[in-house]
Amino acid sequence: MNVRPMALSSCAEKIRHIPSIVGSSDGRRLGLSKEILHTMVASTRLELIGVTKRFPGVLANDRISLTVKPGEIHALLGENGAGKSTLVKMIYGIQAPDSGSLIWEGKEVRIASPRAARRLGIGMVFQHFSLFEAMDVIENIALGLDGSVSRNALDAEIRGVMDKYGLKLDPRRQIATLSVGERQRIEIVRALLLNPRLLIMDEPTSVLTPQEVEELFKTLRRLASEGVSILYISHKLHEIVALCERATILRGGRVVATCDPRQETPRSMGEMMIGSDLRDPARGQVGVAGPVRMCVRGLTLPKPDDFGVALDAISLDVRGGEIFGIAGVAGNGQNELVEALCGEKLSPDDQTIVVDQKPVGRMGPSGRRKAGLCAVPEERNGHAAIGNFTLADNATLTARTRMGFETQGFIDQDGARAFADRVIKTFAVKTLGAAALAGSLSGGNLQKFVMGREILQAPGVLVVSQPTWGVDAGSAAFIHQALIDLAAKGSAIIVISQDLDELLALCDTLSVINLGRLSKARPVNEVSVQELGLMMGGIHGVNAPVEGDVHAPSA
């Protein structure tokens, strides 16, 4: 053994503890090279055997087994509801498995809490950040630590970790001033400060620009090269092809396949995920010649609250038959824009928003719907639909005037039921019927219902935000097709999305929203992914080198 001379007993001691020093600074301080350490320890960092978790009415994880090796970037793939989140919550000690065992570095463990997980050397970066806006970076990190440390010591430690992994961030800045990508870096630093030997990342790129994704991947590769295992959850398949060396694919709570993503294509993995062939949306002719149906001129609104985004002179034209895409990193004014367009927030002037020559800027949602403008906000539960209401009542919520089941203040219940039934049938919504509560539907089915409810009202203009967010691939394809069909009938459509693949596949025209400002709209075949990424990061009007149009394959 290539170990410096030491007393035999001490050596044995070290060997017994070797699992805990691999990849940690202790291990490196001993001067042991990574390769040697790896050969010395059990070849698995984490092993799950037959892990099962049941929730009322659903088997979230069904006898799941997988192994993660030291230094491996392991993808956990699956559609929404496949059981990925439940699985990692059990690894991180947030939930307890009903049966099955977790083996951590060769020893069976029961992880009772996140704190216990961190003590073992498991770190996690969540999809949704838990940061206090009004505090600075150091304070936020200190709040997440189990022990107490002095501010200066922590500052130095944070800078140390950042330097080492090339993470750029000033620890003294206030959270409210940081971009989403920077906020994620805080979460990563917070996890790295504990020298984890397994880092769980839950959908880390859903809020990042392509450039930020590249930066993140560099950091992750660097960590992996030092022996840290990474469990990477995503449903963005091309990222997994680029980053991961092994993938476990879940469907309906079960492991359906394991593969080496480098040997697969995004398409083949996507088909493993949904268990059937992917259908590409069929786009008719591209090229738009209809009249302008939606015209926005200089829409400016103040911040709704301290942490909201002000809209700054937004102008756009959308023609009949056109699908107009708005890309952007979350939190750049998308929600504010949807609310301003659908009428929840009134515009300062009636002429600011014009639908089919009719000024609607001072009208509320009902008036705008009458004028032909319908909208689907991003959040399904509690915004686009009411969980404790039946589907018929949810139809009444937005379709009562356009579909004529409101007369003189009274609701025609039969009309509402009939319309809800039509939506359910036309959009293949899996439910017991119009009397089912909206909350009883799965995310994808509810989204299909909501989209169907607006599309079947035959709106002249449809504004949709994140139409396929959290929706399984099959339903997403269905929704995309429905949008394309609506445009083909002459409606103007605005799609706001963070998913560039979706926008590139769907839209005729693309624009980027950044800090409440909308970039100049451009035909989709004239912009590249790189350019969009730079614009999303806030660099407008950059003449990015044209290297052919690199359209990422759509998943």
Added chain:
Amino acid sequence: MRLRLEKRLEPSRRMLVLTPVLSVVAIMLLGIVIFDGLGYDGQQAVWELFFTPVLDAYKWRDVATKAAPLIIIALGLSLGNQAKIWNIGAEGQYIVGAIAAAGVAYSTQSLSGFWIIPLMVLAGMAAGAAYAAVPAVLRTRYGVSEVLSSLMLVYVSLQLLSYMVTGPWKDPDGHNFPQTASLTDAQLLPHDIWDSGIPPGLLVALLAAAIFYVIVSRTVFGFSIRAIGEAPHAARYGGFSSDGIVWATLMISGGMAGLAGVFELMQLGRLNLGYPSGYGFTAIIVSLLGRSHPIGVFIAGIVLAITYVGGQVAQTVVHVPNATAGLFQALLLFAILASDLLVRYRIRFSIKADPLTERGGA
């Protein structure tokens, strides 16, 4: 073995109807235990309290008379409950309504005409609504919680009442008692309708329940109230203004409380310091026990009226204290709030060990 609460996938509708009934049964049992513990005959106390008013036909009129204001106020409150706008100050609106009607009576003492009673009713409703408009302004303009502002206004209304009956409207022939002059015949409704033993207030309550039923289940307005209560953001998206609903529910519940105040004034014949009866507060229990549903509220109003009447019976027969009816009403409120747990959760018995206990240490 241990008990475990499991969240239901959706709220149980059966439990929604069953829990108010269970609550009433539970407090009867609890009442037996409490009164036995205090040295009374618990079984008889509960019997007199809950069953004598039902079985003794002589008590029915009393029950009906007390049920009417409770139902009328609670119907108004039930709209607010559904929108999750909590008017705790119905008692104040009820008092102000009575004061306004008494004001009409004061200025029409020497007059007669069919228009006097409708004018009193209108004045009472308008005053109750106007009084509820104060929390509405504070809530929509300045974001002040209507729970606090409406409750505090009750105490203002008590001072106003006390001022009116000891000052400007004091009956000159009243031997210096703090009360107004008796209402004249032109200011009083008949005691029963067509000698049927049904007080006019109860008929109005029945009519109001029917109207509220239609409003809640059939109209866009009723729909908007439910939508705001369930998901304010979705309601806004659906085209409903949340400020508008705050105004509407507070004004309607204020108006209904004012209306009840007018009927109670006519029942008593004059306004005095003893006028405030707590009906405005008890009606909160009625609206919750009735699950904010017009039919439920009607039944719950009768149940609570029974506790008032039965409380008096138990007082004379079993010699339980004066506060007995209030005690049972409070128990009922606790029971109904606690039983809400059963609507959202089911109780499971399990023999498995707690899965969260740490094994072997980490």
